[in-house]
Amino acid sequence: MRGLRDVPRAVWLLAAGTFVNMTVSVTFAYLFLYLTGPRGLGPGQAGLLAGAGGVGLLAGNFTGGWFGDRFGHRPALLVSATTGGLLLAAVPVLPTPALYAALPLAQYAAGAQRAAGSALVAVIVPEGARRQAFAVMRAAGNGGFTLGPLLGALVATRLSYDWLYLADGLGSVGLALWTARVVPAVVRARRRSGDATRERDATREAPAGEGLWAALRARPAVLVLLGAIVVVDVVYRQQYTTFPVHLADHGLDTGVYGALLAVNGGVLLCLELPAALALRRRSPLPVVATGLLLVAAGYGTLLTGTGTGAAVAMMILLTLGELLYKTPATAYVADRAPAHVQGRFQSLYAGASITGVVLAAPLGGALYQAAPGWLWPCCASAAAVAAVAVVAGARLERGRVRRAGGGRPAEVVAAVAAAEVAAASPVAAARVEGRRRGPLL
Structure with a gap:
């Protein structure tokens, strides 16, 4: 392919x-x-x-x-x-x-x-x-x-x-x-x-440039995305903490839970790579937001009851959401990172994407113990809010790019665009430079 x-x-x-x-x-x-x-x-x-x-x-x-x-x-x-x-x-x-x-x-x-x-x-x-x-x-x-x-x-x-x-x-x-x-x-x-x-x-160390926080402030959509990933990871990892307890409380044994995890792994193995190929030319943030909405919908299905059918539907939606948001989000952060802070950008995303390992069990467990009927509505709402935030971040970034280019001479607009591309990738910057200079003879 x-x-x-x-x-x-x-x-x-x-x-x-x-x-x-x-x-x-x-x-x-x-x-x-x-x-x-x-x-x-x-x-x-x-x-x-x-x-x-x-x-x-x-x-x-x-x-x-x-x-x-x-x-x-x-x-x-x-x-x-x-x-x-x-x-x-x-x-x-x-x-x-x-x-x-x-x-x-x-x-x-x-x-x-x-x-x-x-x-x-x-x-x-x-x-x-x-x-x-x-x-x-x-x-x-x-x-x-x-x-x-x-x-x-x-x-x-x-x-x-x-x-x-x-x-x-x-x-x-x-x-x-x-x-x-x-x-x-x-x-x-x-x-x-x-x-x-x-x-x-x-x-070797990349050439020095703006500091990490200056680079992040210049890319507000990345900051918004990182915050959204923290929220959704706490929600997503409830499948490993409170969800099996919820199943047991409704008469579904460990075998059912193990089968649901097999559904998760099977769907990811079969569909994640084809989905990445099919959507590779789509703008990444809307794809990420769609994935977060599917995570919200997955937990929302548990509001209809907790039978085997609802549990399977929940896991399928959750898995589809995962395959839509995780890969594009990782690539987006890499594309937006200046070369000299690429590692720290990836560190921030990697940390945000496993925050739920530490927070999911204590937060979800406390809410499930205090008010079990509120856990899944809260999970669905939090993931939906994260999706809306990602969409807002995408609009914020588009507005910033328009303001950077508005009312300026064509050559200045081209320079701004080249700078944006350079921030995303040195290779892409070289490609832009080649188009500006014309073919090399």
Whole structure:
């Protein structure tokens, strides 16, 4: 397919490594069972330790991009993946008190690795092809996660939990070695308008420019989008926290919940990449807003009752919303980021997109306990408000562009447009410059 041919070979190889790594990266799913089982901790201690790991993961996502901007995205991924992998592989031999340091540090490294990986894809891929590139990466991750928990359950029950941590750690170290092999230090970025290439050093700091907050203030739609993603992620992750409790309270057992999660994974594997290809030329923010509205509609179906049919409809709508908003939002933030803060932009998005890991359970659980009938209306309303905010952000950005160009000479308007494109992508900027100068003879 034409859209997939725009995805560089390095991204396909990275996706292959990500698939393998995600297949063995399942220790987080069994952490509580491991701590309360072989480690002999009480539920309170296990919850505290798991919570500390979640905070480490969130902090790594929010701050890890700085390392890439400062030292290069490729080295940042190599160091974070290796560090996190070695810490996880050492978990079985560490005394229990040492886990209070090792697990949060390992999760911090995992968060930094996630931000560095997104930024690395953003600098490898030319503007205009990032949606399908991020969709390829997400498809690989989802595929690995579909197989991983099943294999992990077999390993944990037939062998021991120690083998899960060893496999997870070795998988991260292996991903670092694989990345060092398949992603060169100097990335040759292909222009989509022709066969010309230009080299970008992915290991060096980008030229200095405006600071992070100045860059964000100049791009208000990105700020609005980040806020909307924080809200919707807290809503989205109720499917992993209060939703299974809600099902049990209405007589639907764990088997039903497991089947619903299989629906989620199956729909994503089948449709996310085709959807990214079909919609790649559409303006990203309206697509994101549509996805958020589908998330709202998914939780809205629970207002009609909680039978199997309503639960399946809820999960399908939620999954369709996910595949519409996650990939375009990631690509949009990458396209709008100036080169010297690409890593920090990706860090902000990565952190916003997992905020629900920390907030979904306490917020949703407290509301469900106090007023269970209000949880799903609140979820649907919050996601709908987030969608409206994204639409408003898109209009704000269009108005700003019009004001920047209104009443100015044509050459000034062209310069403003070139600056906007340069902020989104150096490759696109080169393409614009080529059109302004005319063909090279």
